[in-house]
Amino acid sequence: MSVPENWRLRAQRYRLVGEVCDKCGAKIFPPRDVCPECEVTAKTPFTFSGRGEVYSYSTVYHAPEGYEEFAPYTVALIKLDEGPMVTAQLTDVDKEDVSVGMAVEMVTRKIHGGGTEDPITYGYKFRPSAKEAAEKSRSRG
């Protein structure tokens, strides 16, 4: 992962900044500058809440180069509360405890361990929603 690429993507990687369409109000992530709903130019920044739910998930055992330190890790499609879907790793959760529909929230973590030429990369991952976890523990207690 190159230094300039990571610099260009810093707003979306660190803060989940996407876009909102001024015409139809669609929230867009990852940013794509053209609204996928009404196909007009959409460049107004929009910061997502980071809340969403698991749409699908899988566990990676044989990690690609640079991701070995995280293996095995769970990856997921996250349906964000504002509408779009995002691909990311789950963290702070055992794979046995993941389910479709589970509420999650964004956190910033190391996403790539770096290499001889590349620096360590940070970005979004998702963990079980703290609010949901608190409610669960209350209902148990």
Next chain:
Amino acid sequence: MRDVAIIGVGQTRIDEHWDLDLRHLALEAVQGAMKDADVEQIDALYVGNMIGGQVTDQEHLGALIVDFAGLRGVEAFKVEAACGSGGAAMRVGYTAVAGGLADLAVVVGVEKMTDKRGGGATAALAMAADAAYEAAQGLSFVAINALLMKRYMHEYGYDHADFAPFAVNAHRNGVNNPNAMFQFPISAEKFDSAPMICEPIGLLDSSPICDGAAAVVLAPVDIAQALGVDPLVQVTGSAVATDTLAVHDRRDPTVLDAGIESTRKAYRQAAIGPRDVDFFELHDAFTIMAALSLEAAGFAEKGQGVRLAQEGAIALEGAIPVTTMGGLKARGHPVGATGVYQIVDAVQQLRGTAGENQLTDARIGMAQNIGGSGATVVTHILERVEA
């Protein structure tokens, strides 16, 4: 627009070819196809290839291959659409001949995947996905397909074992294909107990990393007839459609919108519908893709592709035979070559030269090549025309 025929086919056996490099693989397929067509000169050559640069450190494959094949000077270049590269090259060849810009065109799909050790091929395959928003999160290409399969199983209540018929059928058909990588059968039990690569995708859900090349010679139908080609196989449908590169941007990740659109266009060109198709060479890179392809092409309702396979419809004697020579799973999936292998398989069925796997009275075949997990879908419909 001119009617286009396939007048020659050639292929290498798919294998781990430690003794052959990319240019030798391509040469064998090109020479085989030109010999089959009985032609010595061509007007153009199009190469389907995905990861030549990544795995063999070689790009500029058009000039490389025509020079190596003794065709120096001929128009030639590479066409890339990830795992759909072979089909995309076929599409370019078709447009050149149909449009009257070339009379004799060779389309060769070639891939050399085994030259990099360890995860070299896997890392190269991940380039089919969105580098910044999928691969950067640590997802391999298998992981992306696993997300699709998991969701599909969740929505329709299938277990992993339910997908066995796709792999079992492919291996059964691979047994009788001398060019297949895996010429042995597998059982449903073996399928379900195979090691997991990326849950729920197991080893036997997946097509292999391998080397191979396949080629066809295209010509206008009138020239083919003048050459006395019989039986003649005509390309009656040729269509490409695209979808979002990333799975997370799809309208519905468990529906291949580009598959629906490209088959719709191809059916319309050929003036046929799914019921007229005698067999379907689909893109079973993973079992889930076979299910989604059957649904997108109109052979099964949404969520019913697996059911169709369980009912036996995909077998050689079924209502809609698929992967008749072993498919990507057993014949093999040298990624950029696959789309051309599918065409070669279909031509063999239509000519009646498919050996033990020959279908009875196969007149219309469809081949569908998918790039990525559905971002590019190339569909070709081929028909046997009696002289």
